[in-house]
Amino acid sequence: MDFQERIQIKETNLLLKTDKKKFIKLAKNTILNERANLENYILRNKEFLTSYVPVEVEDWAPRIVKIMANAGKNADVGPMASVAGTISQLVVENLVENGCENVIAENGGDICLRCEKDTIVGLYAGNSPLSGEVGFKLKKEKIKRCYGVCTSSGTVGHSVSLGNADAVVVFAKEASIADAAATSIGNFAVGKEDEIINKCLEKAEDIENLDGVFVVSGEYAGKIGRIPQMIKTEKKVVLSELFEMI
Template sequence: MGIRPRKPESYVTRDYRHVVSGDGLVATRVCVDETDLHIFADRDVEKVAQELVVRYRLQLETHIAKNPLFLSSLEPLPLIHVAPPIIREMLQAGIDAGVGPMAAVAGAVARYVGMGLVAEGAREIIVENGGDIFLHRHKDCTVSIFAGQSPLSYNVGIRLGSDKMPCGVCTSSGTIGHSLSFGDADSVTVVADSTSVADAVATRLGNEVGRGRGGKEGVSRALECAGRFPAIRGVVVICNEIMGAVGDIELVKL
């Protein structure tokens, strides 16, 4: 398994990125194999971000080569205390959410790249990785929810205060994207301190909606399940024209 930087055009079109406002920040796109990051920062971070992506992909690929179940398991795996921090965090997120560790991979990469850029001196950072977002801002901002063909898509946002950052905002879907989901939700968006945790829990709650059993029942089931995860701040679930939310979530109409 080699690590290969690539041109952004060689990957899937992510149309939702066209509606992102950088608010005066410098936009960067970093693509390495399957990893495709959209980054906003208060400076040019492309070189450092590329190095960080390669570093964490190498750690992931090395661990998977030695532990193939890490890649394929849909169930939590035991914590390995001697593993690199990103591996331990994904394992713990999987344990906490009741899913396999790879359910947290996009959020974990976004978080570790984002925190790495902060450590290098960046003060304002947004790292988006397939709809999973790490936020480190010194001003309030709003995250728009993309929910596929739902009439609520792009019409609802989550407002986040600067006093609640850094944080992660992650979305899982059973109707759009390439991530594995066993539910019919157009979107399950989770806000948490840790982007890794938000990613894993979004997958779990998306599964709770249930294949072919969406609608009000599925949304209610997912929101009820959300109460089992104290590490998250709140959840928004959208299934066609039905939306439900629970927790410390400030919704805004866009």
């Protein structure tokens, strides 16, 4: 992908990689429109912003609101737990609808992508020895439609997490679903490092619509479901800096 730009609009900090420059402007417009839809809804429904549990929304609610509410319900968390992944998802969906063949949108560690080739996504897990050393090889058959790879951390970043995992990485067909699930699972990351892994994976078993989950806490790691092939990257980079189509 030849074109890359970081798009910062209020709380949204999205790294976009795509194959044509024209799609960058479309992505910016998508973010502006979807943020406006969300902000206008929150003005009339304050609970949507503050709730840590799922909320019901009206039939007339904007699509972004419905997607977030559904993701929160699926993972038993508040709807705002999925906001970053949902915006990534809506950006990619809109670009694909307009003819974009290869696109990756990473918003605070929450990724939606659609690519024609196998793609490696690097793992960033704070001070864990695994951080920057391994990546996930996503097969083109899996990502020829929009796909979500979202990460929650209790030790990295500013997002709210009630646990202390270095990284909870969730793979799902929808980034919104993956984002909310990563937050929900990460909230159970309490105790010693090995206990954190077990508690997170037990919670992951209870959440539907996920392909797989990978949890990192210090020197410990565990997985459940089907995760992509892991490969050694030998690149000390953060998640958003390693996207490699192969």
